[in-house]
Amino acid sequence: xxxxRLFMTVLALLCFGQTAVKAQIVKGTYKLRIAAMSQxxxxxxxxxxxKYGVLSFEPTDKGLTxxxxxxxxxxxxxAKVLALVKKSGFKQAYIVQEDVLFESVDGxxxxxxxxxxxxxxxDLSKLQAKAAWxxxxxxQLHISYANGHYRLxxxxxxxxxxxVEVEKFRNALLSLGYKESFLRRFSNxxxxxx
Numbered sequence: 001x002x003x004x005r006l007f008m009t010v011l012a013l014l015c016f017g018q019t020a021v022k023a024q025i026v027k028g029t030y031k032l033r034i035a036a037m038s039q040x041x042x043x044x045x046x047x048x049x050x051k052y053g054v055l056s057f058e059p060t061d062k063g064l065t066x067x068x069x070x071x072x073x074x075x076x077x078x079a080k081v082l083a084l085v086k087k088s089g090f091k092q093a094y095i096v097q098e099d100v101l102f103e104s105v106d107g108x109x110x111x112x113x114x115x116x117x118x119x120x121x122x123d124l125s126k127l128q129a130k131a132a133w134x135x136x137x138x139x140q141l142h143i144s145y146a147n148g149h150y151r152l153x154x155x156x157x158x159x160x161x162x163x164v165e166v167e168k169f170r171n172a173l174l175s176l177g178y179k180e181s182f183l184r185r186f187s188n189x190x191x192x193x194x
Contacts, residue, residue: 029098029142030078031056034067034090041065048088051123052081054138071098073113073144073153080145081122112161113142113153114169116181122150132175140169153184 032053034046046055046067053070060066069085072078078095085093117127122143127133140154154169166183173181 028074030070030072030075030095031098032069032072032078032082032085032093033096034069034085034093036060036064036066038064041067049085049090050128051125052084053122053124053143054128054141068096069093071142073142077143077145077150081143084122110156110158112157112159112183112185113155114157114166114173114181115151115153115184116173116178117152118149119152120149124152127152127176130176132172137172137176151184157183 034049034055041057043055043057049055049069053072056068058066058068070078070081072081075095075097082093082095124141128138137154142153142156144151144153154172155165157165170181173179
């Protein structure tokens with residue numbers, strides 16, 4: 001599946017006059033697998049977990065639907081949230097590494113995100129209740145934990161990011177009521193070329 005997506009991306013970029021694409025896998029992003037269900041999903045069962053991250057429901061070829069929670073930067077953050085999830089009664093939950101495919105003409109690694117909040121308790125319910133919250137923003141939300149605070153940020157950006165990319169996220173944050181944000185470096189590690 002990834003090779004088809006990569007081929008289509010390369011083909012599209014070649015058609016638009018760009019000649020080199022490096023696909024990279026960004027290590028260090030994780031999500032929690034909460035359940036795999038064969039029957040119809042009652043999303044209200046999982047609703048209490050929404051305060052710990054964005055819930056997603058992914059169907060499989062075998063007729064199952066997998067329930068995932070969040071995008072967490074670093075395994076330690078995922079482990080901290082996993083403890084909260086298990087305390088909430090979802091004892092079978094576990095951590096899954098989620099490699100992020102990034103295609104770049106310049107080959108720069110993803111190293112930054114736009115941080116907009118840091119709180120001692122993780123509770124996204126206020127954020128998700130805002131009128132401007134939408135699925136596109138949910139897919140870009142990343143959570144990390146350090147020094148006693150959960151940090152919320154949007155996007156994964158490389159060092160040569162364009163100001164327009166940052167402004168897109170800043171405008172979204174303003175519509176959600178967040179006036180302050182800053183670029184935060186989350187890693188100085190090179191990504192693995194794929």
